[in-house]
Amino acid sequence: MKVLVVGGAGYIGSHCVRRLLEMGDEPMVMDNLSNGHRGALNPAVPFFEGDLGDQPWVREIFATHRPDVVMHFAAFAYVGESVERPMKYYRNNVVNTLLLLEEMLRAGIHRFVFSSTCATFGVPESLPISEDLPQRPINPYGQTKLDIENALRALARSTPLGFASLRYFNASGADPRGDLGEDHAPETHLIPLVIEAALGRREGLTIFGTDYPTPDGTAIRDYIHVNDLADAHLLAMRQLTPGAGLFYNLGTESGHSVRAVIESVERISGRKVPYTEGPRRAGDPPKLYADSSRIREELGWVPRYRSLDEIVETAWRWHEGHPHGYGD
């Protein structure tokens, strides 16, 4: 299938582009490189550099290239920044996504795969987090993603749009070949932060909260490998039906504490990770992990990276080989 990957120069999108190529699909990338990297692009894949908010330009690309499917990774994704600058998030994550959907429908393109997030659930009332739990985001970032999920639901009721909303837990790791990986500035995700501390690229790390009701007192999250996320996109894209929506929570269904991540990086790297212990951060729940049985049962999705060490190993390979990321 011809797949337009919006945000395909970013972390998860670039891994998905590779997987599409491997499976014989025809990816094309649209990205404004605001947070993406030219080095993450495959020169053999058509690249349209520009902004999603430029509606006439998006219209032109749809008219000329006629993708069968649109995968939409482009968004801003810093929770803290979304609290400080909510309009920046509403504009890019909501307004620009609606413009994209409007142009898709205008062009008669009806298959859409959306990057949603476990942040739409906020502080869950029970664990693991299944699709049936109420969604009550606690920050603008999570709210913008839920707003799009709701728009998709409504659009599918009155148009031929068929969509999948994939709610990732903590995307992590890198392609095992070591040439694609995570390069965010600033970095806020735990595994790259711990690796950068191990590499001496940052002075140290603060563990926010050591008195949570968890076995070692630190917060527990569900780390899902980026290539397993890519696989879920390819499975979902082939199951889309007009006028219907799929919602899937994507995680390994097991949680790992902050201390467990530090120990894993120390094991894999053979280096000591310098860290200090600080107070909890407001809004950080003690534990978050997924129930992904729905996508396993309905689409046969099987995450290949089951252990934290396997995930950290791929991340370590990328960061050790690219201490300055893509270098742009």
Ligand SMILES: NC(=O)c1ccc[n+]([C@@H]2O[C@H](COP(=O)([O-])OP(=O)(O)OC[C@H]3O[C@@H](n4cnc5c(N)ncnc54)[C@H](O)[C@@H]3O)[C@@H](O)[C@H]2O)c1
């Ligand atoms: N990384 C995670 O752990 C995680 C977890 C849950 C959900 N998500 C969601 O997954 C998606 C991808 O995350 P990521 O970590 O790969 O992010 P990323 O920042 O690495 O990639 C996003 C890409 O979109 C591009 N982009 C942003 N706004 C654009 C615009 N207006 N026009 C054109 N291009 C634009 C950026 O340049 C970047 O290349 C995001 O929607 C994010 O909210 C990520």
